[in-house]
Amino acid sequence: MKLKPTLLALLMGLGIINGIKGQDWPNLSEFQDANAKLAKPAANENRVVFMGNSITIGWINSRPEFFANKPYVNRGISGQTTPQMLVRFRQDVVDLEPRVIVLLAGTNDIAGNTGPSTLEMIMDNIKSMADIAEANNIKVVLSSTLPAFDYTWKPGMEPAQKIVELNKMIKAFAEKKGHIYLDYFSALADERNGLPKKYAKDGVHPTVEGYKVMEPLVEEAIAQALNN
Numbered sequence: 001m002k003l004k005p006t007l008l009a010l011l012m013g014l015g016i017i018n019g020i021k022g023q024d025w026p027n028l029s030e031f032q033d034a035n036a037k038l039a040k041p042a043a044n045e046n047r048v049v050f051m052g053n054s055i056t057i058g059w060i061n062s063r064p065e066f067f068a069n070k071p072y073v074n075r076g077i078s079g080q081t082t083p084q085m086l087v088r089f090r091q092d093v094v095d096l097e098p099r100v101i102v103l104l105a106g107t108n109d110i111a112g113n114t115g116p117s118t119l120e121m122i123m124d125n126i127k128s129m130a131d132i133a134e135a136n137n138i139k140v141v142l143s144s145t146l147p148a149f150d151y152t153w154k155p156g157m158e159p160a161q162k163i164v165e166l167n168k169m170i171k172a173f174a175e176k177k178g179h180i181y182l183d184y185f186s187a188l189a190d191e192r193n194g195l196p197k198k199y200a201k202d203g204v205h206p207t208v209e210g211y212k213v214m215e216p217l218v219e220e221a222i223a224q225a226l227n228n
Helices: 005-014 016-022 028-037 054-062 082-092 107-111 119-135 159-177 208-227
Strands: 048-052 072-076 100-103 139-143 180-182
Touching: 028 082, 048 054, 048 082, 054 072, 054 208, 082 119, 100 119, 100 208, 107 119, 107 159, 119 139, 119 159, 139 159, 139 208, 159 180, 180 208
Parallel strands: 048 072, 048 100, 100 139, 139 180
Antiparallel strands: none
């Protein structure tokens, strides 16, 4: 639709048009250059894309050796919620032509980073990403949301039990659809259903020791997905 000059001027005066142009709510720009430079996977390459938030991008920052010399592509963006990931899913996952997607998401939704979100809303986005992957012949690994007793940036949200319930929903969906469910939660949670200090100093973002617990679990899940 072409806007009339008077309406266009009014919207620009209100900052609406410039605001829309300036927005990159899903942060599509974050990996555009890296995606453009990434070669197509080789014929025998089992490329894996890790999609997620700060926990995912923090993994390659804290433990680069885990990703070194492997066909692993990290596409985590700090602070992201599942609707943001869903918007960039085609660009940052499907177009990279992986064999497997490892999705780790949900905690920022529960924290309300992009507004209030029910568990059902989170699951709808996870389901949509899984369905898009499946439609493009990408094997799906759905990770449990990591334990968290509280959020330092959003205290009082009481996420622990919500995460337990969300993980039940993720597991049930994975089993129904034949995807791999990756249970980080059971290996990391303490008696409060939170993350102990040795695994996350702030109770949310894994330490090197936390990632070391996660690594063999994800390797096993990827192997299962490739053989699924």
